Amino acid sequence: MKKTTLLILSLILSIVFVKAQDEENEGLQISGSVDTYWKYDFSGYKDESGIGNIPTSFADEQNSISIGMIDVALSQTVGKASFVGEFAFGPRSFKSIPLFQPDDGFDDIYVGIQNLYASYAFTDVFSLTAGYMGTFVGYEVISPAANFNYSTSYLFTNGPFQNSGIKADFAISDRLAFMVGLFNDWNVYQDINGVSDFGAQVYFMPVDGWDVYVNFITGDPSGTVIDLTTGWQITDELYVGLNAADYAAKGDDAGGYTGVALYPQYAFTDGFSLGFRYENFKFKEFTNEDLQKISSQSVNAFTLTANLKAGPLTVIPEFRLDGASDEFFYKNSDGVDMTKSASQFLVAAVYAF
Amino acid sequence: MLRFTLFLFFGIHLNTFSQEIDFPTDDTGKYTFIEVVELTGMKKDLLFENGKKFMKKIKVLNSKTGYLRVDNENYEIYNRGSFYVYRIGSVKKGIGGAVEYDIKLEFKDDKYRYTIANFMFNEYRKNRYGKFEPVNGKYTPLEKEVSTLNKKEWDKHRAVIYEKTRELIRNLYGQMIYEEEKKNKKVKTIEEW
Numbered sequence: 001m002k003k004t005t006l007l008i009l010s011l012i013l014s015i016v017f018v019k020a021q022d023e024e025n026e027g028l029q030i031s032g033s034v035d036t037y038w039k040y041d042f043s044g045y046k047d048e049s050g051i052g053n054i055p056t057s058f059a060d061e062q063n064s065i066s067i068g069m070i071d072v073a074l075s076q077t078v079g080k081a082s083f084v085g086e087f088a089f090g091p092r093s094f095k096s097i098p099l100f101q102p103d104d105g106f107d108d109i110y111v112g113i114q115n116l117y118a119s120y121a122f123t124d125v126f127s128l129t130a131g132y133m134g135t136f137v138g139y140e141v142i143s144p145a146a147n148f149n150y151s152t153s154y155l156f157t158n159g160p161f162q163n164s165g166i167k168a169d170f171a172i173s174d175r176l177a178f179m180v181g182l183f184n185d186w187n188v189y190q191d192i193n194g195v196s197d198f199g200a201q202v203y204f205m206p207v208d209g210w211d212v213y214v215n216f217i218t219g220d221p222s223g224t225v226i227d228l229t230t231g232w233q234i235t236d237e238l239y240v241g242l243n244a245a246d247y248a249a250k251g252d253d254a255g256g257y258t259g260v261a262l263y264p265q266y267a268f269t270d271g272f273s274l275g276f277r278y279e280n281f282k283f284k285e286f287t288n289e290d291l292q293k294i295s296s297q298s299v300n301a302f303t304l305t306a307n308l309k310a311g312p313l314t315v316i317p318e319f320r321l322d323g324a325s326d327e328f329f330y331k332n333s334d335g336v337d338m339t340k341s342a343s344q345f346l347v348a349a350v351y352a353f
Numbered sequence: 354m355l356r357f358t359l360f361l362f363f364g365i366h367l368n369t370f371s372q373e374i375d376f377p378t379d380d381t382g383k384y385t386f387i388e389v390v391e392l393t394g395m396k397k398d399l400l401f402e403n404g405k406k407f408m409k410k411i412k413v414l415n416s417k418t419g420y421l422r423v424d425n426e427n428y429e430i431y432n433r434g435s436f437y438v439y440r441i442g443s444v445k446k447g448i449g450g451a452v453e454y455d456i457k458l459e460f461k462d463d464k465y466r467y468t469i470a471n472f473m474f475n476e477y478r479k480n481r482y483g484k485f486e487p488v489n490g491k492y493t494p495l496e497k498e499v500s501t502l503n504k505k506e507w508d509k510h511r512a513v514i515y516e517k518t519r520e521l522i523r524n525l526y527g528q529m530i531y532e533e534e535k536k537n538k539k540v541k542t543i544e545e546w
Contacts, residue, residue, distance in 0.1 A: 031440075031447040031479060073483040084483040115483040124417065134481035141481045174417050209490020233490030270493075270507075271500040310502035312440065352479075353440060353447060 028076045030353075033145040035068030035092065037348035044333035053329045053342040054301075054322050057157040058092045059150055068092035068144055068348070071114065080122070086115035088142075096142045096161050098188050111189065114142060114162070130166040132189060135159070136179065136201050137215045139229045139243035139261065145352035148265055148273075149305045150316045151344075154281035155245055155259045159225060160186035163199060163217065177203040185222045197222050209233035223249040223256065231263075239265045248284075255286025255294075271310065277303040299324040316348040374508070374515045376496075384496055385470040386518055392529060397460040400529060401428050404458045404465065407528040408432045414451050415487055428460040435475070436517040438510040448485040449506070450476045452495060452514045458525075467525060469518055472496075474510065 037059055041052035046062035054060070058068065069090030076083060088097075089112050099108035117131025140147050140156040167181030179201040184191035197219030204212050210232040218224040224247070231241040241263035247256040259282060265275035282298035305318040320343060322329070327338035379385040392400065408421060411434035420433035433455055440449040455471040472495035477485040495514060499507045 029447055029485075031483075031485070073479070075484060086483040117482075134483070136481070143479065143481075146479055146481065171417065205489065211489050231489075233488070236491065236493065239491075269500055271502045311506045 028074060030072065030074055032070065032072040033143060033350055033352040034070045035144040035348060035350040036065065037068060037150060037346055038065050039063070039344055039346035041342065041344045043330055043342060045330040045335055046333070047335070052344060054151070054320065054344055055157070056154055057095060057152045059152075059346055059348065061091075066091070071143055073115065081118070081120050083118045084115045087112045088114050092142070092144070100189055113189070125171055127169045127171075128166070129169065132162060132164040135161055135163045135186075136199065137217055137225055137227045138245065139241060139263070144348070144350045148263065148275045148307060149277050149303050150318050150346060150348040150350075151303060151320055153243070153261050153277065153279050154257075154299060154301065155243055155261055155279065158257050159227070159245060159247065160217065162187050163197070164188065164191070165195065165197070165199070167199070175205040183217065183219070185219065193221070196220055221250050223247060237267045241265075249286070253286050253288065256284045258282050258284065271308060273307045275305045275307070277301070277305070297324060297326050297328065299328065312352050314350045314352070316350065318346050318348070320344050374511050376511070376515060379470070382496060383470060384472050385468065386522065387466070387468045388522075389464055389466045390526060391464045393463050395463060395529070397428055397462045400460045400465050403529045404430050404460060407525055408456070408458065411456060413453055430458045432456050436514060438474070438513050448477045449510070450474055451487060452510065453492070454518070465529065467522065469521065472514060
């Protein structure tokens with residue numbers, strides 16, 4: 001009886017439980033986020049569109065319960081092939097993607113694609129990816145679920161958002177990887193002047209928990225960006241991120257920007273974290289259309305952000321103070337007097353699924 | 354053996370949907386699955402070979418680092434693996450993280466001992482390309498209590514890990530006895546039948 005039991009059992013086990021542990025997920029995955037916010041600019045200023053003072057991306061509507069976007073990503077990996085299709089609707093998405101411009105006389109169309117690419121891993125080390133992808137340059141991203149701060153940095157706003165192209169990734173080990181690729185101009189679904197940008201990335205991990213990315217992209221007319229993006233989980237509670245970049249624009253107007261942003265964050269509990277962002281950003285001198293030289297302008301931005309997490313929901317209260325080298329902001333709601341500083345408070349809710 | 358058989362058949366679905374899981378713990382309170390499994394008549398060399406085959410399949414997901422160590426002298430094998438856990442309420446599985454664990458196998462004639470411990474949750478976040486990836490360097494012991502607001506998801510992760518560990522133990526057992534059956538199974542020639 002014992003032997004029979006053992007035999008039946010062994011057959012069942014050998015047929016049903018052949019795997020040793022989790023396989024890589026091969027089902028179709030659906031993930032995404034929704035976000036909403038209220039922001040108050042202390043100057044009371046808003047333009048005709050209801051946009052407040054601080055000119056960085058998103059979270060810009062003054063004293064309004066406003067929406068960010070609904071973002072849905074579909075992805076699947078089957079064997080060595082994978083794809084991601086991510087679409088989003090809402091102001092945050094529309095302000096971060098190009099319009100599709102049909103050539104048959106119809107109006108431009110919001111397509112809402114954030115990521116659309118396919119990948120094939122030829123080996124454990126080498127994979128090839130082609131399509132429309134979130135940029136590899138910079139620290140902050142479009143999805144609010146992947147940022148600690150809800151408002152964005154000047155470096156993010158002025159850098160690329162997406163890079164369409166074809167890229168080869170070489171993951172040498174967990175500690176070292178390279179990427180090289182050919183890309184369209186920044187933030188376009190279609191490159192009218194042809195694939196003209198070259199991009200590269202080096203990733204290394206000096207110690208466990210410390211990611212370092214050195215990014216480079218250059219092309220005509222896009223210009224050249226050299227970017228350092230790094231983040232170090234120093235302890236379970238303490239994390240420090242850093243982004244530094246230099247952009248040299250092409251063409252007669254030239255110019256560009258340079259900047260650095262520091263992101264210390266501390267998790268007091270699993271549900272409450274506090275983070276600070278300090279950014280120094282400078283627009284380089286450039287020549288405008290009237291051939292006038294416009295001197296460089298710089299801004300220091302200080303942002304204090306809390307993250308209160310309840311499962312998939314994160315509530316983000318945030319205070320921000322920006323100080324510029326020149327009178328860059330409106331002093332009050334009349335939109336006439338200028339001043340060197342602006343401040344705002346916002347509360348956002350981000351639900352990630 | 355009968356007791357183990359009963360464990361296999363009736364233990365499979367116990368606590369599957371329960372949120373409060375009573376993990377076995379060691380003296381220090383760390384979650385630890387440890388058991389001596391008797392397989393009368395099986396030599397330690399064979400068990401050791403079977404164990405190696407099983408342990409080669411264990412890996413930390415999304416990692417190129419290999420942790421497999423084989424101690425031929427002492428008939429012991431070590432490795433590190435991980436299980437995915439998924440976000441609560443997802444329409445279709447969205448990866449919330451991976452729980453890594455250490456596994457150690459020891460062998461003697463007629464028996465082996467497994468120890469599965471050191472469960473550490475590594476959070477996954479969606480990256481700029483729309484894919485989930487591990488947050489480098491952020492590990493939380495599965496024993497750690499979390500705030501009330503996040504307890505539901507954490508307890509669900511624990512329940513999943515409990516079940517997956519039980520499944521891992523069953524798979525390990527299946528590997529051990531499967532090889533023995535296979536070895537004893539003689540291929541009969543046409544003439545013999």
